[in-house]
Structure formats: C-alpha cells, structure tokens
Amino acid sequence: MLGVADGILNALTLASASLLTQDGAIGVGLAIRVAIAAFATAAFVFFVAQYADYRGQLVTAARHMSLRTSRRLTSTGIGSAIMRDAFAGTLITGCASFPGALIPLLIAAFIPSASWIAVPIAIAMLAALGAIVARVIDGAVLRWSIVLAAGGVLMTGIGYELKIA
DSSP states (O other): OHHHHHHHHHHHHHHHHHHHSTTOOOOHHHHHHHHHHHHHHHHHHHHHHHHHHHHHHHHHHHHHTTOSOTHHHHTSHHHHHHHHHHHHHHHHHHHHHHHHHHHHHHHHHHOGGGGGGHHHHHHHHHHHHHHHHHHHHTOOHHHHHHHHHHHHHHHHHHHHHHTOO
16 A cells, blocks of 8 residues: 555656646656656665664564663574565565556556646545555545545645656
C-alpha cells in the first residue's frame, strides 16, 4: 500500500503542471522517468526507516538483556535477518511505487488531448487505496478514502505551483 500511494503522490507532484496545462503533453518517456524516480525515492526512504526501526528494536532488546551494547546482537544472525527483512521490504515498496506512478501517467500519455484525466484517476486510485487500508485495519472507509484523496489533491496543487515537469 505504501509504495503504491507513494508512487501516485510522486506522479501528481512531479507531473501535475504538465498534466493540467493545455500544452502539457506527457510522453511515455516522462512517465517512465517519473516512475523510476518514484521507485528510487520510495526504496531509499523505506530502507532507511525500516532498518533504523529494526536496529532501534535491537538496541531496546539489548538493554532489556542488560547488554552494554547491541553490537553482539547485530553480529549474529539477527543482524543479518534485519538487513534481509529491510531489503525485502524495500524491494516490495519500490516495486509497488513504480506502477503507482506509471499507471496514471501512461493514461495521460495515451490520451494527450485530455492528459488532465490522469489527475482525477490518480486521486480516485488514492481514495480506493484508502478504502482498502480502512477495511484491512477495520477503520472508517469514508474517512480513509477522503484523507488519501485530499493528500492527492494537496500534492497536485504543490506540484502545479512548483511546475517541475
């Protein structure tokens, strides 16, 4: 979920100015470049956050075991498992971010006369993701959908003002 939402938000931020202007045609090449950027940023941020979280848990465990340092734990199989798990999550998140960015931009590329249509499609995708998250965590479907869609609208506005691509 995180990767897909991140990819959609990256697409809206990076390409909204092109999507919402009359002369702003999005080509397949730009769609792919934005998707690659989404993959890279999602992967990097996820890895750093996940690995830091795992290491923090390891430090806490070392303290509970009255160890002076967590280095003894990190040099065992636990340290390797932390790296593997963080890397696996990174691949999943990055690979989910790529199509999240690519799908709405490819729609715009294939309908150049109405490239703006990618924006409401991307926002609808975010709303659908919000509904899925809400169902998984037994949350309020409408609230989650509105919040994720509002995030898409906000990022579209920011991207439009910045006019990145």
